[in-house]
């Protein structure tokens with residue numbers, strides 16, 4: 001679960017299995033590698049590249065003023081894939097393979113800046 005301290009809004013939050021050390025995108029309740037159910041929250045630099053994306057034209061009500069926008073997945077250095085949005089996208093600016101870095105956790109979404 002997300003903590004309410006500042007780190008959880010400015011750093012990319014991941015869960016690390018206390019048994020084998022494998023990292024996951026939250027939420028995660030069972031380690032598929034070793035079967036343990038105990039995790040600690042760790043923070044990633046959030047550097048990576050655009051792995052996939054789609055253009056959202058009919059979002060949830062909270063985001064309706066922002067549509068259309070790109071929502072996608074980022075493959076972090078270290079190979080974990082996390083979902084997120086892009087801060088300086090422009091609908092056509094997002095491309096698979098572009099370098100991105102994490103900027104914030106906001107309204108339940110990881111935000112990445114295209115670099």
Ligand SMILES: [Zn+2]
Pocket residue numbers: 017018019020021022031032033034035036
């Ligand atoms: Zn494990």
